[in-house]
Amino acid sequence: MQGMPKRFYAFFTLPTMVAFAIAFLIPFLLGIYLSFTEFTTVTDARWVGLSNYIRAFTDDRNFLNAAVFTVKFALVSVVLINGLAFALALLLTRKLRGTNLFRTVFFMPNLIGGIVLGYVWQLIINGVLINFGVDITFSASYGFWGLVVLMNWQMVGYMMVIYIAGLQAIPTELIEAAKIDGANPRQMLTWIKIPLVMPAFTICTFLTVSNSFKLFDQNLSLTGGAPARGSAMLALDIFSTFYGRTGYEGVGQAKAVVFFLFVALVVLLQLRYSRGREVEN
């Protein structure tokens, strides 16, 4: 197909690329430009240099607080989700009774949308907290742990199926050989299973890191950022800056650019780090 005539090339690529330009590329470039301007609609943009970026950090502490909250949240949930998911995957690859049923149940919450999940957990968490005379909006740390529980409930099953696939892909000869050499279950885990599921580990940390950083729907419905934006993550803070008060669109766009650079940096660093730990087999 190397010598494909131009009109065929256009036929195959144009529909996607035009939609991509409209939905992503032009808005993306326009977004970078607008972050250096003051605007309420796109057409009234006025160049203001770096002032939006400075204001994003200095007008109030919302953005910095959201950044700290997001990083803490990502660290805690990445560790918990991957730990639990891997433990469950080990249990579910031992040919126990009911394995399929358990897999079905643990995976299911992953399909439910973030908005719905947020309200489901709001009911549960408030139902517990009402016994202490408070609700989830009482303190930002309630919102934090509420989100951690919610994310675990949603993502553990997803990561678990990826780890299961990774564990099942380990060649049986390796397991047999290790057994013959007299490896006990603990040695089997540290020297065979963990090194060989590293590709799955790369994927799972990538997915949990990027999902945690970009989390929005669950944050919006569970606490809406309450109390006083104390539990707002970066995506929600940007949304509130944009649509919460007029005159702050430029600041919101600048925050969005910083957010993008931050996510890109984290994701690329994380990929490089965990790819380096994979073994060839």
Added chain:
Amino acid sequence: MTRQQRLRDGLSVALLALLAVLYLAPILIVLFNSFKGRFFISDAPFALPTAQTFVGLQNYVSGIAKTGFLQAFGYSLFITVFSVAAIILFTSMTAWCITRVTSRVSSMFYYLLVYSMIVPFQMVMFTMSKMANVLHLDNPVGIIVLYLGFGAGLSVFVFSGFVKSIPREIEEAATIDGCNPIQTFFLVVFPILKPIYITVAILNTMWIWNDYLLPYLVIGSNYRTIPIAVQYLQGGYGSRDMGAMMAMLVLAIVPIIVFYFTSQRSIIEGVVAGAVKG
């Protein structure tokens, strides 16, 4: 099997069973609360309905009326089905073409698409909804274009990975038999892509069906999809109708569970395949 092993297995199964009950509990709690009167929910969500608190389907009736749920279901279904169909058709064409024709343009397209996956939606949400406005894409048909554009990154990436594994000889044979590239693609390549377009379809269905912010910003004021309808009930703080909320949560979850149980295997396999390639 030794006695010790049997004991350990038994304990593991018991632990898993306990965990499974905890996993299902939130959904069951929402379900039985949806049959309780609106003032009996927030204060005692763990209490089962009693003769006093049971209200039958009243919450469902008021919830459907308040949110326009039936229409929301229709919009969600329409948007999801046609966006996913468009994504499968167009991104598989693009992925095949830019994988087979190695050129500077092809690799530029590929890298633009792949890198777009990292970009958070907030980066483009404002400018994208303005674009949609100007181009009159702010309706359930126009939004399909946005989903195609925004979903192209992941889908082209997954398709390309698969296309690389198809031997070129099959396509060359078709060309020798007189097929032009369009015939080659639709008669020969597209059928081979079947396992992978199921993966792409599932990944995109899960995303689009549950997506909130994009439709909210682009069409939310005129057309509510299911997530928008649920969020709409939130209203002012304290004033919301918890009964209607519970009923809407149940109605939002039921289609997903039905979908899950009808095609559980392909969903889990699709998600794993998508993740491993992504």
